[in-house]
C-alpha cells in the first residue's frame with residue numbers, strides 16, 4: 001500500500017522549481033521580462049526613463065503606422081474582440097480568407113493558413129507533415145517552435161551544422177533512400193543574422209527527394225522584392241520550397257503566423273496539425289493589422305529602404321569599435337562577447353546609457369558565443385544612432 005503524504009515534505013515539482021539555478025539567476029539579475037511603461041517609435045520607457053529600443057523585431061517600424069492602427073480599430077468595431085474559437089469548430093471568418101489570399105499572393109504561394117502565433121504556425125508546418133518513421137534533417141540553430149514541431153511529430157531527427165550544405169549532404173549519404181525526408185531551416189536566423197544558402201539546400205533536396213520547410217519569420221518584410229522573403233531574395237519565386245511558414249510579430253506589426261504552400265498540402269495540414277486544428281483562430285484586430293502592414297510595405301517602399309540604410313549605419317558603428325557581429329548580413333545583429341560575464345557587463349553598460357537590448361547566453365547560443373542581441377528598425381533616427389554609438393563606446397571601455 002502507498003505511504004500517505006507526509007506533511008512538510010515538499011512536492012517534487014515545487015522542489016525542482018525552487019532548486020532551479022536558471023530561475024534563481026533570473027530572479028537575482030532581472031535581465032529578462034523587464035516591464036516597459038510606454039512605447040513610441042524606436043523609444044520605450046522603463047521606470048519612467050526614456051530609452052532606445054535596440055532589440056525589437058519591429059523591423060519596418062510599422063507598429064504605430066496610422067493605417068495599421070486604424071485598420072485594427074475598425075476590425076474591432078466591426079467584428080468584436082475575438083474569433084471565438086477554432087476554425088474547425090465554429091468556422092473561418094471572411095477576414096481570415098482575405099488575409100490568406102493576400103499573403104499567399106505576396107509571397108508567391110498558392111495558398112496559406114493563418115494562426116494565432118508564429119510559434120503555432122511553425123510547429124504545425126512540421127507536425128502537419130512529418131510522422132513516425134520519417135526523418136527530419138534540421139539545421140542545428142533553428143527556432144524552438146520548429147524543435148517543438150519535430151518532437152510532436154515523432155519523426156527521427158538528424159541535425160546538421162548551421163548553414164552547412166556539405167554537412168547536410170553528408171548526413172543524407174548514410175540514409176535509406178526509401179525513408180520520407182523533411183529538410184527544415186530558416187531564411188534569416190534571428191540570433192545570428194545569417195541568411196540560409198537556399199539555392200544549395202534546394203539542390204540537395206532535389207537530389208535526395210526531401211520535402212522542404214522554410215521558416216521565413218524574420219525574412220518576411222526584410223528580404224527580397226518589397227520584402228517577399230528568402231526565395232525572392234535568391235530570385236526563386238517559383239514555388240520551389242514545399243512549405244514556407246512564419247510570423248506576423250516581426251515586420252507585419254501584429255501577432256500571428258502562417259503556413260504557405262500548394263493548396264493540396266495546406267488542406268492536408270488542416271487535418272493533420274493538432275496545434276492548428278485545436279486552437280482558436282486569429283482574432284479580427286490582429287488580422288486587420290497584419291493585412292494593413294502588408295499593404296503598407298507594398299505602397300510605401302521607403303520603410304524597407306530606411307531599414308537597410310540603418311543597417312549600414314549601425315554596422316559601420318560596430319565595425320569602428322571592432323565588435324564581433326558573427327558575420328550578420330541582416331537587421332538582426334548580434335554583438336558576440338564570448339562569456340556570460342562580459343555579456344552581462346556590456347548589457348548593463350548599454351542600459352546605463354539608455355539603450356535597451358537583450359542577452360543570450362549558452363546554452364541558448366553555442367558555448368563561447370554569449371552575446372547581446374540587437375536589431376535595427378526603420379524607425380531608428382540619426383539621433384538614435386549618435387546615442388547608440390556613444391553608448392557602445394562606453395560599454396566597450398567599461399566591459400571589455
Ligand SMILES: Cc1ncc(COP(=O)(O)O)c(C=O)c1O
Nearest residue numbers: 117118119143145190217247249
Ligand atoms: C524563427 C522564428 N520562428 C518562429 C517564431 C515564433 O513566432 P511568434 O513569436 O510570432 O510566435 C519566432 C519568434 O521569435 C522566430 O524567431
